[in-house]
Amino acid sequence: MSRTQSPLDSWLPRVPLGAWTESAVDWATATLGPFFDGVAAVVEALVRPLNDLLTGVPAVVVVLVLAGLGWWLRGWKFALGTALGLGLVAGMPYWEETMSTLAQVLVASTLALLMAIPLGVLVAENKRASAVARPVLDLMQTMPAFVYLIPAIFFFGIGTVPGVLATLVFSMPPGVRLTELGLRQVDKEIVQAAESFGAPPWMVLLRTKLPLALPTIMTGVNQVIMLALSMVVIAGMVGAGGLGDVIMFALSQVEVGSGFEGGIAVVILAVVLDRLTDSAGDRFPSARAQRLARQAA
């Protein structure tokens, strides 16, 4: 694409950022090939069995298990809602696709959290790491989600793996951010108290800071899962399978009916995952103690 250039702008240097990016990706593909193959194998090994499990067992079993989880975490009303919602999905033609989307979301967000939480701890404890991480996280969060798919295709080809990895990158930032925020918000005097009795840094972190930051970290977990779900649909564009495929196909064929069915399945999955992770945070004693303390104040 070119545009007519005003003479006033002619002194601006041309910056071939796109070309640089391309050559960087080319270089990475050429030299880091074995590394990417390894990553792909690991992701594949995680997604495939989970996918097979979720699509292999009867839909009724999955619905009952999730409803039971909902009962335990939130009570019978939510369990009933979960059963009805997922029952509706099971009654539509896209149950298998919904389950493979669920499998991808679970793997991508678990991997994202495994990286995000330790990173959040590092960033909270170390000012310099924080200064480096902040702009990188900003970039990761504001970059249009589709853009992640392009290098993912280069490195991993078409299929589930690039979808999951693009999802992982896209959903990680709030996990890091909220872990950092949660740790920084822990009452300074309580941290000092722990230190004043001679507790070493790891003990202060594990037994004081992390438990007190847990409610905020759990909000991060919830956000990561929600973002993963939104991205995993976009990843349908690279043939990741699941509901993304259904929706992309409906879009290209302008099929209102199946597009709506796929969309509703995403919404129901999102609501169930959101409420489940939201209330999981409340089950920790530290979360309850802090909520009580806030009510009293």
Place this chain on the structure above:
Amino acid sequence: MSALIVQSLYKIFGSRADEAVRRLADGKPRTEALAGLPATAAVIDANFEVRPGEIFVVMGLSGSGKSTLIRMLNGLLQPTRGSVRVDGVELTTLRPAALRKLRREKISMVFQHFALMPHRTVLENAGYALEVAGLPKAERRERAMDALRMVGLTEWADNLPHDLSGGMRQRVGLARALAAGTEILLMDEAFSALDPLIRREIQDQLLELQAELGKTIIFITHDLNEAMRLGDRIAVMRDGRIVQIGTAEEILTDPANDYVAQFVADVDRTRILTAASVMEKPQQVLDVNAGPRVAAKALRESQTSVVYVTGPMKRFLGTVTEDEVLRALREGRPHLDGYVSTERVRTVTADTSVADLFADCAESQHPVAVLDERDRLIGVIPRITLLSALAAATPDEPTQGQDQVELVGTKGEPA
């Protein structure tokens, strides 16, 4: 030998600390000395020794540097210059692991806002230092229980801090420090967040424990009453410098400079003591909706002739005497409303000085009512209490004044 020795201790925040220390060395005020430097001086040239078994109070207004000072005594803050020696060990040059060991074995701390861990029970909080020290669980439990027993909180061992009132929480904070078994106790504005009556109660408890345990206590406060009441010796801080160190009496009778003199201005002891420091817990308080029968019962049980009556939000309304209760009974009224009188009792605020109480006490037929800023009844002062407080505040015994006051007991009440 001293338990703790502090020499030429400085804490400068900001950059160019060397230059700042050099400019401050000749004793100029900090704003003048540091003009144009990107640095602020929190503690300037502090020198003192604390003897084993004494309560050493550091008193100063906010911003005087006392909280920074106390945090350098256990290395929570690294001093810019100078030396802190604990039991002969120079603390400023210790490596992190050695510093932690020293904290575990020699110094523990009590914090202004209690700093209890909300996710741990009272017992687990009290045993925190022992957990850090790696003691086995059974022994930890036993020693934490002992400490809770000392502060009278064993029944609350399995509750979370949230279930406790402010005064009780700070007693857990104290128990946590006592359980650590260290010789030295740092107390940073430990009682400042508590209500006046609770504060005095816990001060008494500290003095009792101290008589038994003989710890070395460094106590930070901005409250002159508290300093005089607790301190064997008092250091007065102003703008980062210690301006005088001495016993309460020395500071009262021989202030080092105008600032200290002003601080303890017209301490004529009746002015150090406030209504809050001599008041007693009101014996008979009833809500205005209580019936006359309840009032009659209250009067009979307390052997007094007056009941204090409060309304919505615990606001003080006035008093009801035997005669009025009798009248209400005869007229068959369901509650005290309409019989409450404000004529026979004077009210004062908690910070009214004792000197200003005389007139009120003389004119008030019943014990003077002490109200807080929201007009809630927080205590009463019978004439005899005022007199005995005065009698004890003779110049020979300036710190004995408040001991005459009968206290509420040491159990405290739940939130």
